[in-house]
Amino acid sequence: MATENASETTQTGTVRVKRGMAEMLKGGVIMDVVDQEQAKIAEQAGAVAVMALERVPADIRAEGGVSRMSDPEMIAKIVDSVTIPVMAKARIGHFVEAQILQALGVDYIDESEVLTPADNAHHIDKRLFTVPFVCGATNLGEALRRINEGATMIRSKGEAGTGDVSNAVTHMRRILGEVRQLSSMSPEELYAAAKDFHAPYDLVVEVAERGSLPVVLFTAGGIATPADAALMMQMGADGVFVGSGIFKSGDPVKRAEAIVQATRHFQDPAMLAKVSTGLGEAMVGINVAELPVHHRLEDRGW
């Protein structure tokens, strides 16, 4: 018979528990949803988690103004309506919004450039929280600075709310390319690399030794089609965030399922052809190159 444990010490909010949670999401799609109905559509489509927010990035972009954490009532309703994990966004540096989201019981907080930053110099000290955080990054140094602050999952930023995948590609290639660079360096070169990347030396050494980030790396920002999702997976993403791409399209139910299938079968072009067929209108896109620089979200975060 099983014996009762000698030590009943349990620890919540450890690095392994926070990083481990992200490991469970690998190979999956995380979908932005604005109400319970969309959350259920996402869950039935096979989403691995939902991101609860009041406006998807395309609407934030169109409507302008200051964008903040969502109404707690709306987040609580979504938490109650699905069995999969629920994430929510806090403004960069707004640690009180993060405290509120933790109190609401969300499973992951996205400290996100999609919302208007609350602090133009500092990010949230994420180590102080029990709930884990995901943060965006455009390059390896930015990713390692976020990990140093306690982020336990990274997503390439891309350019949210555009339906243009080009920035997601740029950022993913840069992060993974810089990881490969570090892996080929001699130990003494890593000191200079840490300086060049503006990243903590210990994390630089860790990445060089393992040949990958120490946390899960998803992609985000502009993924609108099954082919976009598979492109990012083939490039080396562990999974995909889809913001406006699903519920701003002509047939969200079908597109949500198609993007899930494309993420799972990302190496199978015949399957990708099948799931890409008959999806109706994709979201209306905006070319990132035509966006005025001050409207670009990728530059938010430091």
Next chain:
Amino acid sequence: MSSLLRVGVLSLQGDVREHLYRLRDTGVEAVEVRHPADLTGTHGLVIPGGESTTMSILAERDGFFEPLQQYRRDGHPCFGSCAGLIMLADEVLDGRAGQRTVGGLDIAVRRNAFGRQVDSFESEIDVIGLSPQPFPAIFIRAPWVERVGSGVEVLAVWGPGRTPVAVRQGPLLATAFHPELTTDLRVHQMFVDTIAAYA
């Protein structure tokens, strides 16, 4: 003997890679099972951690349930961690309406029984058959076992309620925690030994 063993890891979604690494560390060949045909030639199967709701939807959509149930009925050893425990359970409480499982373990499991992610935790627990004790157990939005059938051996319990968190029934092994997230190979070794005994 064990170097000849080939072990699959069900690759619908989840922490497939960590299970592949741990299995390889024990000396067996470990392969991804992305399609039902990939089951052919494997001596045992791991169902990894992940989101059990998602995993069951993906398995259903790709016609994976019948081949998996047949594989299990043919007597192949299976090991499930967390979502894998749910997939191997005959009954699921608090799951998606009509959530389907591979089954085989005569148990009822409750999804997210310990709470949400803020309640996820690490603890040292004793697991029958391991020496020395304890084992570093990582519980992430974990399920627990509420009903245990007469043929099921409880290998580990947690807390004052003595809730079962690791069980074995014949060639089936399952844990509510994630041994693949540690570098302690002993639970994977226990599974490989089971496969060797049944192969």
